Amino acid sequence: MNILILENKPDSEQDRVLRQKAKAIKDINSEIRQLALAMVDTMHRDRGVGLAGPQVGQLKRIFVTHAEGDESRVFINPSIIWTSQNEINYEEGCLSLPGLWADIKRPESIKIQAWNEKGRAFTLEASGILARVIQHEYDHLEGILFIDRVNEVKREKLLVKLEKRAARPEKRKKAADFGMGAG
Numbered sequence: 001m002n003i004l005i006l007e008n009k010p011d012s013e014q015d016r017v018l019r020q021k022a023k024a025i026k027d028i029n030s031e032i033r034q035l036a037l038a039m040v041d042t043m044h045r046d047r048g049v050g051l052a053g054p055q056v057g058q059l060k061r062i063f064v065t066h067a068e069g070d071e072s073r074v075f076i077n078p079s080i081i082w083t084s085q086n087e088i089n090y091e092e093g094c095l096s097l098p099g100l101w102a103d104i105k106r107p108e109s110i111k112i113q114a115w116n117e118k119g120r121a122f123t124l125e126a127s128g129i130l131a132r133v134i135q136h137e138y139d140h141l142e143g144i145l146f147i148d149r150v151n152e153v154k155r156e157k158l159l160v161k162l163e164k165r166a167a168r169p170e171k172r173k174k175a176a177d178f179g180m181g182a183g
């Protein structure tokens, strides 16, 4: 699967998809199961720790995660039902914003309710990296990117960096090779 990369242009079709709110999945059928598996493969291929539907051009409420020390997980129609008051800073990257990194403040722990690819409902309490990845991926379903969560000055700097990278596609390819992992 192809991962959409933000172009930051007003007429960009991929920007429109990345910026749109994803729609609920009505039926967890074989098509959705295949989508979930393909997303897990793509996340692993690009060494990401998470990937959301809109990033692969699917405006559906689905994301997958594979945080360090954890297994692959599929979240369909998720709701974050609790967040801790305690917030922490953590550096985030995103497969749709290659080469960009920024410290983002978010709740340290969360509780999420969702369905897996087999149509089974589950509730998960997460903290640390997994909680971080889940919140980042959940944002994608709302059309929110991590650069929206930094101040304007920082965001401008990041977008300039993104444009420079876009002008040098050979660098762009290498951008997926980060150690910490992006979503």
Ligand code: NI
Residues within 6 Å of the ligand: 093, 094, 095, 096, 136, 140, 182, 183
């Ligand atoms: Ni992302």
